[in-house]
């Protein structure tokens with residue numbers, strides 16, 4: 001597992017990482033303005049036959065007891081699914097989501113089997129790891145070779161993955177999962193084709209900001225099997241955590257590099273990992289659960 005952990009550390013470091021998080025201001029479903037949801041479109045018989053043709057389109061569907069309401073044109077997306085609630089406001093606002101699984105169609109890991117491996121859906125294979133900049137005096141739990149879930153989990157479940165630590169002064173620390181890495185002596189960060197999905201969702205809680213990044217072949221260092229020669233800057237976005245569990249939706253379309261490294265195009269067909277990283281000089285304590293694709 002040390003190979004994996006070292007590889008993760010190298011990838012997450014990517015050389016100098018002088019920039020603070022590029023603040024993630026929400027998962028923009030589209031790039032429109034910030035007009036409010038057009039209430040007049042919702043469940044109201046319009047006396048004006050032309051009223052609905054104002055640029056916004058509202059779609060309301062009911063699915064298994066849940067309700068999905070989507071307004072385009074820069075409006076608000078509200079999704080209720082199986083007791084969960086997803087509220088996304090674009091236009092540079094926030095993503096706040098709570099609920100039980102949300103729109104996840106393919107679970108990467110819910111930790112309920114209590115081990116450090118992901119759920120082997122769709123050919124995925126991999127083990128959770130911790131990584132950090134190895135600063136003298138830095139401490140992180142769990143140890144890199146003993147990454148197992150802790151209790152309790154989100155949504156009343158038994159397990160989630162928690163990490164705590166402090167004292168990392170170079171570029172920080174985090175946790176991650178490779179999506180196609182057999183591990184052990186044969187460890188190899190191979191690509192996973194996630195192009196059939198729109199993004200990932202995750203339950204998370206903790207203090208401060210966490211950058212969720214998804215290295216691809218183009219942003220994985222050559223030494224780890226990728227094609228990035230130097231200053232590897234994986235695509236991702238920052239989520240703002242709070243003590244209570246929240247669900248976050250991270251559309252692939254909104255992921256971007258931080259900007260300090262070698263430019264690369266996002267390629268969902270060659271995703272290598274999902275990583276959750278805090279910046280340097282942060283006393284961190286955060287947990288993740290119910291990570292999946294949607």
Ligand SMILES: [Ca+2]
Pocket residue numbers: 109111112113114115116117118119
């Ligand atoms: Ca597992």
Ligand SMILES: [Ca+2]
Pocket residue numbers: 110111112153154157158159160289290
């Ligand atoms: Ca769980």
